Each structure stands twice: as structure tokens, then as C-alpha cells.
Amino acid sequence: MIYIDDRINEYPESDITRWTAELPRQRRERVKAIRHDAGRRQSLLSYRLLCRALREEYGITEPPTFTYNEHGKPFLAETDGRHLHFSLSHCREAVCCVVSEQPCGIDIECPRRIPDSVIRYAMNEEEQTLIDRAGRDGEEKERMQLFLRLWTQKEAVLKLEGTGIRDTMKDVLVGCPYDIETRESDRWTMSIALSKPE
Numbered sequence: 609m610i611y612i613d614d615r616i617n618e619y620p621e622s623d624i625t626r627w628t629a630e631l632p633r634q635r636r637e638r639v640k641a642i643r644h645d646a647g648r649r650q651s652l653l654s655y656r657l658l659c660r661a662l663r664e665e666y667g668i669t670e671p672p673t674f675t676y677n678e679h680g681k682p683f684l685a686e687t688d689g690r691h692l693h694f695s696l697s698h699c700r701e702a703v704c705c706v707v708s709e710q711p712c713g714i715d716i717e718c719p720r721r722i723p724d725s726v727i728r729y730a731m732n733e734e735e736q737t738l739i740d741r742a743g744r745d746g747e748e749k750e751r752m753q754l755f756l757r758l759w760t761q762k763e764a765v766l767k768l769e770g771t772g773i774r775d776t777m778k779d780v781l782v783g784c785p786y787d788i789e790t791r792e793s794d795r796w797t798m799s800i801a802l803s804k805p806e
Contacts, residue, residue, distance in 0.1 A: 610714070610800055611661045614702035614793070616653050628652055632671045650698035654705060658694055661707045666692065681770035695767045701795045710805060713767030715760040716798040722755045730759060732778040753797065760799035761788050768801045 628639060635655055642648045662668040674682040684692055694707045695714040706714045727739055735758055743751035762780040790799045
């Protein structure tokens with residue numbers, strides 16, 4: 609199940625302070641270690657969204673705690689004997705999470721100017737051609753939207769696999785064995801990658 613909150617900048621600071629104090633120690637320390645106010649807010653609200661998803665979808669009311677793999681991918685440490693997977697993401701406009709009984713990954717990004725160097729780094733030749741064509745045939749907005757669709761799809765796959773950003777992201781989607789869904793608004797682009805049930 610996919611959850612998104614794109615009202616994250618509307619919560620008063622008094623709520624943010626209270627909710628931070630209510631966090632389990634492990635998560636509270638992680639949130640407080642983030643340097644910027646926006647990052648702390650996003651981390652807090654993505655965790656709260658995960659708690660909501662676990663409660664509504666699986667009846668899990670205890671705050672989740674995490675373990676981490678060697679690449680920093682978090683896993684649920686305790687889920688009442690269930691083997692559940694989750695992924696969190698945030699940007700300046702929204703937080704989102706996906707919870708599944710299959711491995712999953714999610715990424716969300718806000719519209720922004722994309723440097724050509726990032727396009728060359730992350731996209732293979734075919735993807736670069738599509739992005740360049742979108743920029744020539746349409747507006748810069750269409751070029752950016754296509755880049756964000758591909759970028760969030762690649763990030764969602766890498767989060768599902770638990771490897772983090774690789775030295776090269778160019779071929780992440782080539783022959784991809786996962787189901788990928790992309791959703792968009794005028795404020796964000798979000799992609800979800802799910803392993804197919806065995």
C-alpha cells in the first residue's frame with residue numbers, strides 16, 4: 609500500500625516539536641542528528657506515515673524500529689512475526705512510503721532544473737535522446753518531467769534492491785524485472801518499484 613502526505617509544510621512547529629518528542633529513542637536521535645529543519649521535518653513525517661501504514665494495513669500499533677544493511681537500507685526489526693518490506697522517501701513538498709509483503713522501493717522528487725551533467729551521469733544513451741527530444745520538441749518542463757520519471761524509477765529500483773546509488777545508474781531500468789508505477793502532480797513525481805510475487 610502506498611501512502612503520501614503532500615501537506616508537510618502546513619503543520620505548525622508546535623506539532624513537529626511534540627511529535628519529535630514522542631518518537632522512539634532510536635528514531636528521535638536519528639531525526640535530531642539531521643542538520644536542517646526541513647530535513648528533520650521530512651524524516652519525522654515519513655516515519656509517522658510509515659507508522660500509519662503499518663497500523664492501517666497490518667494492525668501493527670507498536671512504533672517500528674529498524675535494522676540496516678551494509679548500504680544503509682532500513683528493515684523492520686520487529687513486525688509481529690510478519691515478513692514486511694517498506695521504503696520511505698521525501699522531498700521538499702511531500703513524504704511517501706510503501707509497505708508490502710514483497711520487496712519494494714519508492715522515490716519522490718520535486719520539479720527543479722536538471723543540469724546536463726546529471727542527465728549524462730544517470731541516463732543511458734537512449735534515455736538521454738528521449739530527454740533531449742522532449743526539450744527540443746516541447747517545453748523545458750516536459751524535459752524535466754521525463755527526467756524525473758526516469759530518475760525516480762531508477763531510485764525506486766535501487767531502494768528495492770537495497771544497494772543505494774551505484775557508480776552508474778545508466779542501465780538500472782534495462783531488463784528491469786520489477787513492476788514500476790509512476791504518479792505525478794504539479795509539485796512532485798513519485799515512482800514505486802515492487803517485486804513480482806513468486
